Amino acid sequence: MSTTQGTTLAPQLRKRRRKEAVAAYLFLAPWFVGLVAITAGPLLSSLYLSFTDYSLIGDSQWVGFDNYVEMFTDDPRFLKALNNTAVYVFVSVPLQLTFALALALVLDRGVRGLPFYRSIYYLPSLLGGSVAVAILWRQVFGSEGLVNEVLGWFGVEGESWVAHPDTALGTLIVLNVWTFGAPMVIFLAGLRQIPRSYYEAAGLDGAGQLRQFFSITLPLLTPIVFFNLVLQLINSFQSFTQAFVVSGGKGGPSDSTLLLTMHIYQEGFGNFQMGYASAMAWFLVVVIAVLTGVNFLMSRYWVFYSD
Amino acid sequence: MTSNAAAKRAQRAKTNDTLFGRVLRALAGKKLLTHAALIGFGLVMLYPLLWMVSSSFKPQEIIFREPGLIPGDVTLENYTNGWDALQYPFSHYFLNSAIITAGSIVGNLVACSLAAYAFARLEFPLKRFWFALMLGSIMLPLHVTLVPQYILFSELDWINTFYPLIVPKFLATDAFFIFLMVQFIRTLPRELDEAAVIDGAGHWRIFSRIIMPLCTPALATTAIFTFIWTWNDFLSQLIFLTSPDKLTVPVALRNFLDSSGDSSWGPMFAISVLSLGPIFGFFLAGQRYLVRGIATTGLR
Numbered sequence: 055m056s057t058t059q060g061t062t063l064a065p066q067l068r069k070r071r072r073k074e075a076v077a078a079y080l081f082l083a084p085w086f087v088g089l090v091a092i093t094a095g096p097l098l099s100s101l102y103l104s105f106t107d108y109s110l111i112g113d114s115q116w117v118g119f120d121n122y123v124e125m126f127t128d129d130p131r132f133l134k135a136l137n138n139t140a141v142y143v144f145v146s147v148p149l150q151l152t153f154a155l156a157l158a159l160v161l162d163r164g165v166r167g168l169p170f171y172r173s174i175y176y177l178p179s180l181l182g183g184s185v186a187v188a189i190l191w192r193q194v195f196g197s198e199g200l201v202n203e204v205l206g207w208f209g210v211e212g213e214s215w216v217a218h219p220d221t222a223l224g225t226l227i228v229l230n231v232w233t234f235g236a237p238m239v240i241f242l243a244g245l246r247q248i249p250r251s252y253y254e255a256a257g258l259d260g261a262g263q264l265r266q267f268f269s270i271t272l273p274l275l276t277p278i279v280f281f282n283l284v285l286q287l288i289n290s291f292q293s294f295t296q297a298f299v300v301s302g303g304k305g306g307p308s309d310s311t312l313l314l315t316m317h318i319y320q321e322g323f324g325n326f327q328m329g330y331a332s333a334m335a336w337f338l339v340v341v342i343a344v345l346t347g348v349n350f351l352m353s354r355y356w357v358f359y360s361d
Numbered sequence: 362m363t364s365n366a367a368a369k370r371a372q373r374a375k376t377n378d379t380l381f382g383r384v385l386r387a388l389a390g391k392k393l394l395t396h397a398a399l400i401g402f403g404l405v406m407l408y409p410l411l412w413m414v415s416s417s418f419k420p421q422e423i424i425f426r427e428p429g430l431i432p433g434d435v436t437l438e439n440y441t442n443g444w445d446a447l448q449y450p451f452s453h454y455f456l457n458s459a460i461i462t463a464g465s466i467v468g469n470l471v472a473c474s475l476a477a478y479a480f481a482r483l484e485f486p487l488k489r490f491w492f493a494l495m496l497g498s499i500m501l502p503l504h505v506t507l508v509p510q511y512i513l514f515s516e517l518d519w520i521n522t523f524y525p526l527i528v529p530k531f532l533a534t535d536a537f538f539i540f541l542m543v544q545f546i547r548t549l550p551r552e553l554d555e556a557a558v559i560d561g562a563g564h565w566r567i568f569s570r571i572i573m574p575l576c577t578p579a580l581a582t583t584a585i586f587t588f589i590w591t592w593n594d595f596l597s598q599l600i601f602l603t604s605p606d607k608l609t610v611p612v613a614l615r616n617f618l619d620s621s622g623d624s625s626w627g628p629m630f631a632i633s634v635l636s637l638g639p640i641f642g643f644f645l646a647g648q649r650y651l652v653r654g655i656a657t658t659g660l661r
Contacts, residue, residue, distance in 0.1 A: 075483075077479075078479040078483035078485035079485060081476065081478055081479035081483070081568070082476050082480075082491070084475060091532065092506070092529045094494070096505075096506035096507075096513070097501065099509040100506065100509050103508060110515075173648060174403040176651075176652075177410075177641075180640055183595075184592075184636065186611075186614060186632075187637075189614065190409055190630070194409050200408075200428055203428040232406065288500050291502070294595070318504050332509075335502070338504060339502060
């Protein structure tokens with residue numbers, strides 16, 4: 055195949071193609087170095103490390119699947135972290151997307167001053183990942199914080215929300231939901247793509263607002279819902295800063311805000327159990343990959359592509 | 362169709378009977394209600410931030426007694442106290458953050474645009490494979506590469522320097538921006554490249570003289586997002602920077618919280634406000650690019 059192609063191609067063209075390929079690999083050279091040294095290379099070496107016992111000093115010891123077995127049989131904190139992460143992700147992401155969609159729908163109905171409102175609601179998305187906002191959160195939900203101050207007006211005496219094991223994770227969920235602005239902007243862009251003529255036609259046929267929403271808006275928006283869902287799930291699984299700062303770096307009280315990412319950090323860079331930390335990190339990657347895969351498979355049944 | 366509707370509207374306006382007037386007024390009322398709800402909700406959302414700004418100007422002892430936004434007593438004490446609360450004045454940490462952020466922006470602009478040009482415009486063996494790999498690396502959690510990266514950087518003696526935070530950006534590891542620029546370059550007409558080829562321009566000239574100048578919006582988006590992400594970044598700075606003189610603003614802030622516990626909210630708020638200032642500034646200046654960037658790639 056390649057020989058016949060080789061003989062039919064003019065030598066000049068072949069030369070140009072080769073030149074182009076060389077140029078492409080030169081343009082990509084920095085990225086290749088990064089791939090080997092910073093992303094894919096470390097990804098593979100952490101897979102190797104996950105089967106070893108390694109503490110940065112001395113050599114790594116091959117232990118087979120011991121780290122993975124230990125996670126599920128001998129580390130109650132890991133199971134707790136897994137549970138916390140699941141609650142955090144599966145409660146905050148649907149709430150976040152609901153707020154995002156609701157606000158986008160309201161703003162899309164020709165409200166004047168759209169850029170202004172969009173900016174206001176988007177701002178928390180930019181600031182939400184910062185240490186400064188995490189510090190603020192710690193105060194707002196503290197025993198003398200803003201929330202309890204407001205509750206006080208109604209005669210409710212609240213305890214510290216961040217210091218109580220039943221509510222601490224909730225404050226982090228609220229923080230994640232608070233950053234609904236980014237998916238909202240994506241929803242807004244999606245809503246703009248829906249041709250107005252569809253609504254006019256439906257209106258002429260006598261379809262009410264509710265009917266129009268369920269028969270036009272929602273189906274045509276499902277690709278965007280899907281996109282946001284995948285993105286926010288991936289993002290939320292990786293949340294770290296807020297839980298770390300709000301809980302003072304410990305994941306407390308009683309491990310109630312210990313997310314998987316924090317447990318990995320503590321084992322790897324606190325206790326220098328690099329092998330064990332790598333195993334948990336790989337577990338996290340597999341969970342995210344499987345969930346994303348399932349999402350893509352499921353999308354066939356509910357995501358509507360018009361073309 | 363439209364002129365017909367306009368004519369109808371004009372006629373209606375002329376015969377503005379009481380019923381139609383009433384409907385119009387009701388509609389206006391409903392709009393007002395929507396605006397009131399939107400502003401009210403926005404206020405609730407932004408209230409903690411506004412309260413933090415206002416509290417940073419309140420004397421320490423009244424912060425908790427005043428949930429309102431207007432300070433009863435204004436002072437700059439928190440700012441002066443907070444500025445010198447740690448071993449180095451905060452100007453030192455701000456400078457560190459600024460150096461890392463500036464380096465990251467330059468790195469991302471250079472490396473990601475080079476890679477994007479290859480993916481968007483050139484044909485080469487295994488292109489689809491590399492492109493898929495690049496897309497996949499966007500979703501890779503930092504946690505899984507951090508341990509081997511740490512080992513690598515400690516072998517290079519780079520721990521407690523800015524290199525681990527800047528050098529990777531020059532290696533296009535923020536693949537988000539490659540993707541963003543690929544999407545953008547694909548929208549540029551190919552005729553431009555072809556004309557340049559006829560004029561005898563090589564790929565480097567096409568890239569630097571034709572594609573890059575046209576990419577300014579994508580480059581601006583990249584710069585702004587890199588700024589915000591790097592300025593906010595915490596985990597990698599926490600891990601790779603260890604000595605007090607190397608700390609960045611987020612890590613210093615967190616140490617501040619650690620050392621003073623919950624006792625000095627005033628100075629902590631003051632520094633927090635200052636640390637969010639640059640992000641807010643970039644947000645105001647680059648809103649257009651931000652919104653476009655999120656809409657096309659789903660960046661945060």
